[in-house]
Amino acid sequence: xxxxxxxxxxxxxxxxxxxxxxxxxxxxxxxxxxxxxxxxxxxxxxxxxxxxxxxxxxxxxxxxxxxxxxxxxxxxxxxxxxxxxxxxxxxxxxxxxxxxxxxxxxxxxxxxxxxxxxxxxxxxxxxxxxxxxxxxxxxxxxxxxxxxxxxxxxxxxxxxxxxxxxxxxxxxxxxxxxxxxxxxxxxxxxxxxxxxxxxxxxxxxxxxxxxxxxxxxxxxxxxxxxxxxxxxxxxxxxxx
Amino acid sequence: xxxxxxxxxxxxxxxxxxxxxxxxxxxxxxxxxxxxxxxxxxxxxxxxxxxxxxxxxxxxxxxxxxxxxxxxxxxxxxxxxx
Numbered sequence: 578x579x580x581x582x583x584x585x586x587x588x589x590x591x592x593x594x595x596x597x598x599x600x601x602x603x604x605x606x607x608x609x610x611x612x613x614x615x616x617x618x619x620x621x622x623x624x625x626x627x628x629x630x631x632x633x634x635x636x637x638x639x640x641x642x643x644x645x646x647x648x649x650x651x652x653x654x655x656x657x658x659x660x661x662x663x664x665x666x667x668x669x670x671x672x673x674x675x676x677x678x679x680x681x682x683x684x685x686x687x688x689x690x691x692x693x694x695x696x697x698x699x700x701x702x703x704x705x706x707x708x709x710x711x712x713x714x715x716x717x718x719x720x721x722x723x724x725x726x727x728x729x730x731x732x733x734x735x736x737x738x739x740x741x742x743x744x745x746x747x748x749x750x751x752x753x754x755x756x757x758x759x760x761x762x763x764x765x766x767x768x769x770x771x772x773x774x775x776x777x778x779x780x781x782x783x784x785x786x787x788x789x790x791x792x793x794x795x796x797x798x799x800x801x802x803x804x805x806x807x808x809x810x811x812x813x814x815x816x817x
Numbered sequence: 818x819x820x821x822x823x824x825x826x827x828x829x830x831x832x833x834x835x836x837x838x839x840x841x842x843x844x845x846x847x848x849x850x851x852x853x854x855x856x857x858x859x860x861x862x863x864x865x866x867x868x869x870x871x872x873x874x875x876x877x878x879x880x881x882x883x884x885x886x887x888x889x890x891x892x893x894x895x896x897x898x899x
Contacts, residue, residue: 600891781842801857809895
């Protein structure tokens with residue numbers, strides 16, 4: 578059994594320093610690992626990333642993160658990543674993190690993800706250069722997610738993204754903006770790889786619970802949805 | 818599209834793109850000479866910044882700021898997915 582804590586869209590800045598810390602210092606009482614589903618900053622600046630790094634540093638459980646669109650806004654994702662990693666936060670982008678606890682192993686594969694829309698209502702890599710680039714970005718990321726998930730050989734496999742892999746967890750958002758909130762390509766990668774749980778953020782007006790077409794549970798952990806410093810899911814290993 | 822809808826669209830862009838707010842998760846509804854804000858932000862200062870940016874963009878509108886501050890406490894339970 579592994580307890581997975583998760584939160585996304587904390588949007589920290591200097592004005593938020595210390596606000597999550599009291600709950601985070603007790604995360605070990607609730608969970609064995611903490612996942613951060615992107616949009617950790619407001620503007621993606623290195624100074625905001627430093628606030629995030631300080632807030633999530635030296636916790637009693639491993640902290641595993643992906644970046645979100647806000648974390649790219651200042652065009653410094655590599656610097657933001659390094660700032661977080663310098664404080665021991667594991668930042669994933671097409672990569673994995675594995676951990677063993679309570680005799681059970683958990684593997685997390687993470688990507689930022691991107692938009693494009695969902696089956697039957699999605700964009701195609703066709704036409705203008707900008708449109709092709711938009712969809713190709715999603716295709717590349719989904720391929721990277723599938724590759725990372727495939728590499729995992731752990732009792733529990735979790736997909737961590739910022740953008741949504743299914744429309745279920747977007748209920749409450751205007752349907753017209755679904756193509757900016759996620760892509761079915763992420764869900765397809767999750768379904769192809771024996772994944773146990775998919776965790777994402779990004780959709781502040783969405784809902785927490787959903788499922789992929791292949792039957793994998795999906796949870797939207799955007800902080801305005803979960804309304805706590807983090808939420809916790811209890812999982813049991815299926816793969817060994 | 819009515820001018821009210823254009824105004825709402827412009828105000829949504831203002832709170833998303835102004836660095837003082839950078840909020841994409843706030844709903845903005847214009848009805849006559851009132852604008853209602855709803856959704857969640859991370860702290861009280863950011864809730865106040867929304868009003869500042871909107872007032873600059875449309876000083877003629879009366880603002881109903883119904884935005885809430887997201888709670889940041891410990892969880893009060895867990896979801897068992899076994």
